[in-house]
Amino acid sequence: MTYTLQRRVFCGFALAALAPVHAQVAGLGDAINKAGRQRMLSQRMAKAWFGLGLGIQAESARRVLDQSMALFDRQQVELKTFAPAGETRDTYVQLESAWSDYKGLLVGAAPSQDKARAVLDQAGKVLALAHKGTALFEQQAGKPGAKLVNIAGRQRMLSQRMAQFYLASHWNVDSAASQKEIGKAREEFVPALELLRNAPEATTEIKQELALADNQWLFFDNALKARVSSHKAASDVFVSSENLLQVMDRVTGLYARVLG
Structure with a gap:
């Protein structure tokens, strides 16, 4: 599949695929999935913000940013409501505050280089709290499959983190x-695909989706290795990161369904 076709597929349906299936958190598998999706959104919003600033896939970047912010808002309410009292609830109270600060950076003014470092920093703070919330829900589940939902969900975040830092560079x-952060994320992403593929809980459907993820990863990794100064390369990174995200979102949902 060529990048031209990849771009056409992305524009056609990729964004709508991330809408949550449930209006509320349906159980711990769903909680881990949605909590992990918040991690991904923290990086995806920064990627889209950089895309807007650079004029990379500008129309799609605006749509990605707007839809990601709306989805983060909705899931934040759902997760905070579902979270039990104590450390988990406290984490989502802290995340609410960090998200408010992050949102203030993302809206109200056009993206500019003088705000870029602050956007990266705040994206990192939101990511850290969202990751903590995901880990706490995994602990509450207390089942081996919960870790797989967490790992699959983290792959979504890594796809967006690599793209975010590529556009920052x-x-x-x-x-x-x-570039160092891209390398670290790459080193985590590849072995995690193998772990997910070889897990006893991996159904035939999960393995089929992971085969698609392998193909999307090849496109994405090739784009990441292209010259950072190339506008086309940056556009390819944006598009291929979205396509990889869609596959890993489906994989995460399938693992969440296995967990129940």
């Missing part, structure tokens, strides 16, 4: 540090 925002 393209905009000359801490280029060396950004």
Whole structure:
């Protein structure tokens, strides 16, 4: 599949696929899925913000940012309501505050390089709290399958994190540090695919989706390795990261369904 076709597929349906199935959290499997999706959205919003600032896939970037913010808002309410009192509830109270600060950076003014570092920093703070919430829900589930939902969900985040830092580097925002973060994420992403594929809980449907993920990863990884100074390469990174995200979102949902 060529990048041209990839781009056409992305524009056609990719964004709508991330809408949550349940209006409320249906159980711990769903909680881990949605909590992990918040991690991904923290990085996806920054990616879209950088895309807007750079003029990379600008129309799609605006749609991604708007829909991601709306989805984060909705899931934050659902997860905070579902979270039991104590550390989990406290984590989502803290996340609510960090999200408010992050949202303030993302809206109200056009993206600019002077705000780019602050956006990356706040995206990291939201990510850390969302990750903590996901881990707490995994602990509450107390089943081996819960870890697989968490890992599959983390793959979604890593796809967006690599794209976020690629675009940051393209905009000359801490280029060396950004390239280092891409390398770290890549080193985590590849073995996690193998773990998910070889897990006893992996159904035939999950393995079929992971085969698709392998193909999407090849497109994405090739785009990441292209010259950061190339506008086309940055566009390919944006598009291929969205396509990989869709597959890993389906994998996470399937593992969540196995957990129940």
